[in-house]
Amino acid sequence: MDVPAGKRALLKVIVLGDSGVGKTSLMNQYVYNKFIGQYKATIGADFVTKELQIDNKQVTLQIWDTAGQERFQSLGAAFYRGAECCVLVYDVNVLKSFETLNTWREEFLKQADPAAPDEFPFVLLGNKIDIDGGNSRVVSEKQAKDWCASRGNIPYFETSAKEGYNVGEAFLCVARTALTNE
Ligand code: GDP
Ligand code: MG
Numbered sequence: 001m002d003v004p005a006g007k008r009a010l011l012k013v014i015v016l017g018d019s020g021v022g023k024t025s026l027m028n029q030y031v032y033n034k035f036i037g038q039y040k041a042t043i044g045a046d047f048v049t050k051e052l053q054i055d056n057k058q059v060t061l062q063i064w065d066t067a068g069q070e071r072f073q074s075l076g077a078a079f080y081r082g083a084e085c086c087v088l089v090y091d092v093n094v095l096k097s098f099e100t101l102n103t104w105r106e107e108f109l110k111q112a113d114p115a116a117p118d119e120f121p122f123v124l125l126g127n128k129i130d131i132d133g134g135n136s137r138v139v140s141e142k143q144a145k146d147w148c149a150s151r152g153n154i155p156y157f158e159t160s161a162k163e164g165y166n167v168g169e170a171f172l173c174v175a176r177t178a179l180t181n182e
Helices: 023-032 095-099 101-112 141-149 167-180
Strands: 009-016 046-054 057-065 085-091 122-127 156-158
Touching: 009 023, 009 101, 009 167, 023 046, 023 057, 023 122, 023 167, 046 167, 057 167, 085 095, 085 101, 085 167, 095 101, 095 141, 101 122, 122 141, 122 167, 141 156, 156 167
Parallel strands: 009 057, 009 085, 085 122, 122 156
Antiparallel strands: 046 057
């Protein structure tokens, strides 16, 4: 639906992936341009917002983070409800975090239950590419792109929350993708 002139579009985005892959760090780098190194797990799901303009459209991106519960408990319906885009994150240096992407994707589709699951927009981020100059990575760019290609061409970005590399580009794509699903 078109947004009337002067009205902001509110886009809900949720970020999923194994604990420790850098979800909170990516969001903080994107919204506050800060890398803090260590975040305390807090209780309950929470979100941060970022205002941006896309093709003359005022957009508020509402980005929901898991507060550590991704480790041991389900995130609850309110977390998933009404999401316009789901960002999946893995750590290019940790194979397990890549292997669990499917589980996260399926969990999202099950919980959010979108009208057209095959067309629901995901964006994949391969994070921590700064570590060891890329020498400790265990998932190649090709593997990640193949994974995306076989699931309806999910956009893929390699990022470093630590260095801020590709973070703005990735979330701009997330915003554009979410906008198409408004
Ligand atoms: P989350 O559990 O997915 O939210 O992950 P966090 O954002 O809490 O990050 C987990 C750990 O990885 C923290 O110690 C971060 O400082 C670190 N980290 C996150 N992103 C990066 C990155 O791009 N590069 C490096 N070197 N460390 C990162
Ligand atoms: Mg976190």
